[in-house]
Amino acid sequence: MKVARVQNVVLVLLVVFSSLAIGQGFGTRVERSVMVPMRDGVVLSTDLYFPDGAEGPLPAILIRTAYGKTSTIDWNPAYRALISRGYVVAIQDVRGRYESGGDYVVAKGRREDGYDTVDWLVSQDWSNGKVGTAGCSYLGETQIVLAAAKHPNHVAAIPMSASSGFYAPGRAWSSFDGGVFELAQTAGWFASNGTQIFYGPPPSIDRQKWFRSPASKLFSQAPKIDFDAYLKLVPTLPTFNILQRAGLPPTEYEKWATSLPDGEFFRTKDLAQSSDTFNVPAVFMDSWYDYGPAETIEMFRLFQENAQSETARKNQFLIIGPSTHCGYTEATERTIVGARDLGDARLDFMDIQLRWYDYWLKGIDNGITEMPKIRYYVMGLNKWKTSASWPPEGTTHQIWHLNSGGHANSRNGDGLLQLAVPPSNGSDSFTYDPAFPVPSLGGHTCCTGTETEAGGYDQSEIELRDDVLVYTSDVLTKGIEVTGALEVILYVSSSAPDTDFTAKLVDVYPDGRAFNIQEGALRMRHRNSLSEAVLMEPGEVYEAHLDLHATSNYFGPGHRIRLEVSSSNFPRWQRNLNTGGNNFDETEWEVAQNTIHHSAEHPSRIVLPVVE
Template identity: 25%
Template structure:
């Protein structure tokens, strides 16, 4: 089979910017665009370091720079090492800390700088902010990492002594084969049904005539990349940080992990601000589903919070920024709700228990999702592994016919925002539906599933999805989570983190919980043999089991 590759090189230089080749400490020069405001005297600068082309159409940096400069900021946009116009080796993660430090040094020594810098950006160019912060550079006074995380793209491997880890996303190993193979972006497709997957990668290397250093470091024997050579960013001096997290961002788990780390450290906790939006990774809004994000359409909601934040922490403006601002999706009102904490102080936990093993397989509504008396969650870990035998729901996971991912681009989930009712009709999906709510139910906070599962296979993936079911049967995603269990045996207690949400379930709608063991190709399915997912040639069906009487769904809700 022929591998077709489209190479996307750098876009034309912006006439509004001046490009400099900025020298790093090892002599490598990084291509850096500087955009100046109409009055270019000394003032604060905003720095963005990204791998997606500082001049390309994908991230529309010239338009973003125009928005910042119109408000008096100097905008500095840089291709990271080894990408597009920058020199050096193309390698994920490992050079961003000290390259960030050296770039900050260069910025504050320019005549248009007053010595204060903020950093801004999404995804990988949110990660580069944390890398720079890890060095403790004194000029970095504020940062706005959006839809990102310090563990962004980290390979899911179990910690020593652990039997669980994150499920491997297909993008984990594909990203260094497309975005970080060499200086350009290489657009190509893997056939996720053709095994072994690793053989297609070798075909790709033959087609382009080179290998990816980042991929080779991760496969077949992964090397732990030293992301933060100066030390953890959470151990560095605290910097005011505005964390933007999307309810439907498929990378949100990494940023919620960062939030938990920040809250454990008093200095960082005092400097953390949350902006919780009803968006996906590509900034499509739930309030405008199906509308692709464009800087012209979303400039206000995309950039104004950052400018407000920089006005306070770079310019010293006297203004009160709420610790938390969040959107309640499915209300028709995109207004940001202020709160002193997250979840809101009035929120509490409600618990549901799945029942009806026989009805759970075969189509919606499936089994039931029943409220647990007392309406409060039991402390995590109270589920018992022993006791009287209860209801057991079973299903077959077959990697040769996995449950399909509901969207073609999980990073832009809300562009499609699919009706998922048909997936619930598959025999390898368990379905449990609650009674319709008699009044609106507002979810505001974390969602989790505590379960006891088992398998006759050597490993087991469990995917949990919480859905909003309308009276006409339409089923749309509210929250989701997944976990891999090694050697699950007959009974293994697992907690699935479904992330956080702010979502209104309208009157007459119902909650639905679906459980499965695949979501392909967004996640690489377990072959059922225990072999590496990228080298397995054959697959073996596994019988999975769920102890219903020891399974609980816990949602955080608002009163009334």
């Protein structure tokens, strides 16, 4: 009993000291469902969390979400900490979602609505005229496009996992990879979050009064979704209408699934463009096993290069950890990402967030702007490192060539990964049958709703398939840190007029476990352009460039570097049916004989950025 009492006292003291450490001092007063007017007359429902008893004027943190404002307050422990620290936290349903008026169109009108909301916040009598923004994923995207709008009162941002907010050609909204449709991720997101139907009051009833009344809570605003029906249809054809066939409410999924990767549909979406300029200090956060660390790195660069002031240019920061989507607070003394042990990856993200907003919104000189410009976690080495620039100082590029005796099929084959160029002509062939695709296992994805989960997993079983070519280095006698952008160049031919090629970088441990590090794909019709399609001539050899995005991984002594090459990774990526048709609306397929060529004339290779 005494031990229990002592433990309780210790627990109370820890809570008290933890509260003091984050500056807890104020309680919370909430004004729910405040209708904020936009320039076109549409009102957006916003919950305002006030620090009860705090004397104004007060700074505000704006969080704009497509996922329902009510639950968002508890997504990040920093939100409640900010309230207790004297901030007004405003959480808003974006246009057309939940309690907000207007029509919901994904990635449309976000910069105007964000701008108008900041206008409204700073016009309130409690405001000190400074607004920061916060949030992960879609909530991070809304920060990116608001930053492009350059509201003078938007003075600080922390976009987390917000890579989809940037228009990278062929990667718009992270829905394609090398022209291959991200089936599981895109369909899964739309099935869960894409409905355009929300039940609200008739126009004659005051929207704010309605949503503040108990009557509005008697029914769900969103229609019921039969997610199980959707999951059963993911493996079926055609792919463009699986949500419709599952009986789900209307979404924009069909437009996503049937548009060109770099076509007019995606170009007109409200995403930050390389031509945009910015003027807000920002801390970009992402993860190596999330879907877009390479795009986050590009946004970090863009905010520096296109800054409209020296203050903004000098105050861009980048932090990339080892977790999956929005998993920053999940790191422990033994951080497991998927099935891969990545050691003690803890970082005080709470402290970084609170000090960042304190500096820019309250004027507290706490030294936060003196932190390293770039912090990144080296997986395998299991250590945080810093850099003043990207790529990190001392980066060189190693070229590892593919070679074999003609039988690289499976990890039991003779595929080699070597620094020397193969002296003679060689090739490896495999049969790609869309009816039996290579299954997805881990990787860089999210939101699928399927058994496809992000992270590092042992690929050994997949590497037993004959339709997976496996090229492996000798055992390393010296460790290699690979940090930065990855590219695979393959010389390929096929019996089909169109097919896909996939590549996966793998770290082979001394005990034989083979963990996926990064992966990429290319739909061959898009080998020259992601905005138009050109089919192949069967049997002709083509040069194919596969973007494997970015990573940071240490291949230690005793490990081996491995590259897997195939033509599918399903259901992460939509299968190419090898017909030369649209794929998305087809129900028939052809079996393809695909070949990788490797020689001095056809130097198939992977280019690794190595940090000395």
